[in-house]
Amino acid sequence: MLKVEKLEAGYGKKQVLFGIDLEASSGKITAIIGPNGSGKSTVLKSIFSLIPVWNGSVIYNGENITNRGTRANVNNGIGFVPQGNRVFDEMTVLENLEIGGLHLPKDRFKEELKKIWGLFPELEKRKKQNSGKLSGGEKQMLSLGRALIINPKMLLMDEPSLGLSSKLVKFMMGHILKINREFGVTVLIVEQKVREVLEICHHIYSIKLGKIAYSGKPEILKTDKQKLKKLFL
């Protein structure tokens, strides 16, 4: 579904990614792990056109979407959940979701909203409250809900478990699995909670210093603790 080939990108003159090759298969959950600063977020940002790709290509369903722009990606059914639960604190929960669904016809928005409330009933209870008052976990749910409102075919998620308690990490992973299985959304997820993401993903990549250091089935890393440790050294 998504194929990234020889991707190079960075900030200003600083190159961060040095030829990343990866694939996210349709209907599956693909995870990216790796140490801090290794370039995980940069991969997602360049796929979604938040920063320009220097070299290489991003192919989505056979179409070259490299540097197409975020709007084109949303129209193509790609949703993005940025790192660090970025919600608009001064707006209500509902208003945040309305921003995500800005380009949807009203009846479609209502339909999608029902799905979000079904997934996160806690958000519905607090729909009229300012988002600034939500807990970290609830903000993360709202951030996910805002990306889901367009009924995406594919979701790019950047550390949805960041800052959450271990109980909430499990809750979040369970919901990501649900979104994948029940809504049929293909997922490309960046995570630092390796043990937890290994339980839900079908394929895993590790990035180190802007290069792919590992690509394989999660089962291998689950049993080979030494190998896993090495990926973070």
Ligand SMILES: Nc1ncnc2c1ncn2[C@@H]1O[C@H](COP(=O)(O)OP(=O)(O)OP(=O)(O)O)[C@@H](O)[C@H]1O
């Ligand atoms: N906006 C930016 N301007 C300049 N340099 C940046 C910017 N964002 C990230 N970098 C640098 O690019 C490198 C890769 O950053 P990136 O955010 O992709 O890492 P990451 O793997 O997502 O790390 P983390 O696990 O901490 O989120 C780092 O050296 C970082 O300092």
Ligand SMILES: [Mg+2]
């Ligand atoms: Mg990051």
